Amino acid sequence: MSISRNLAQINERIRAAAEKAGRDPATVRLVAVSKTRPAADIITAFQAGQTIFGENYIQELVPKLAEVQAAVQWHVIGHLQSNKVKYIAGRVAMIHSVDRMSLAREIDRQWGICGKICDVLIQVNISGERTKSGITEEGAIQLVRECALLPNIRVKGLMTLPPFFDDPDAARPCFAELRRLSEAVAAQQITAVDMGELSMGMSGDFEAAIQEGATLVRVGTAIFGNR
Numbered sequence: 162m163s164i165s166r167n168l169a170q171i172n173e174r175i176r177a178a179a180e181k182a183g184r185d186p187a188t189v190r191l192v193a194v195s196k197t198r199p200a201a202d203i204i205t206a207f208q209a210g211q212t213i214f215g216e217n218y219i220q221e222l223v224p225k226l227a228e229v230q231a232a233v234q235w236h237v238i239g240h241l242q243s244n245k246v247k248y249i250a251g252r253v254a255m256i257h258s259v260d261r262m263s264l265a266r267e268i269d270r271q272w273g274i275c276g277k278i279c280d281v282l283i284q285v286n287i288s289g290e291r292t293k294s295g296i297t298e299e300g301a302i303q304l305v306r307e308c309a310l311l312p313n314i315r316v317k318g319l320m321t322l323p324p325f326f327d328d329p330d331a332a333r334p335c336f337a338e339l340r341r342l343s344e345a346v347a348a349q350q351i352t353a354v355d356m357g358e359l360s361m362g363m364s365g366d367f368e369a370a371i372q373e374g375a376t377l378v379r380v381g382t383a384i385f386g387n388r
């Protein structure tokens with residue numbers, strides 16, 4: 162299967178899932194997760210109409226920023242160390258994985274140096290299982306409140322990475338819980354905070370995520386093949 166054919170299929174599945182959920186398909190955006198994939202694959206996908214690409218590793222993203230000249234939008238979706246932020250400052254459109262104040266402060270500082278504002282999502286560890294990135298549900302509102310005070314970042318919503326990768330039905334309660342949390346945060350009406358984005362769902366479960374309100378689905382394997 163080719164990248165462009167895979168993309169067409171995924172976009173069709175997104176459309177169908179949105180319609181089944183009674184949602185406008187235009188409210189769901191596809192993040193093509195290109196970690197471990199060469200720049201050539203990204204360019205192929207871009208030429209097939211894909212614009213948003215998600216990367217996990219800064220050491221891999223930085224060379225790609227130079228190699229890919231096309232007007233793609235880069236999203237950082239993986240765990241991010243504060244000392245790596247300076248390498249991507251002003252160069253990515255969104256960071257999905259803000260889960261602590263020290264990281265938020267460094268993003269704010271580095272984007273401030275560039276004179277730009279960074280869109281971020283707060284990553285929440287919904288299941289509480291495993292040691293994995295993400296603020297606890299209980300801590301999320303406080304983190305959003307503190308992030309809202311930083312001038313060079315803008316909170317756009319929430320992200321989660323559930324621990325069940327194989328069973329879409331098992332992940333679904335996590336997706337539903339993230340949506341409930343997002344509504345609870347929105348109800349606080351925190352100044353400068355927007356809860357419009359819900360980043361959830363991957364190759365195995367993006368349709369379930371769309372049923373539960375995902376606005377950004379992060380799909381790698383189903384587009385680019387096995388890593």
Ligand SMILES: *Cc1c(COP(=O)(O)O)cnc(C)c1O
Nearest residue numbers: 194238322363364379380381382
């Ligand atoms: C790798 C990754 C994805 C994509 O996973 P696939 O199963 O290949 O679609 C999505 N989100 C995050 C945070 C990832 O690390």
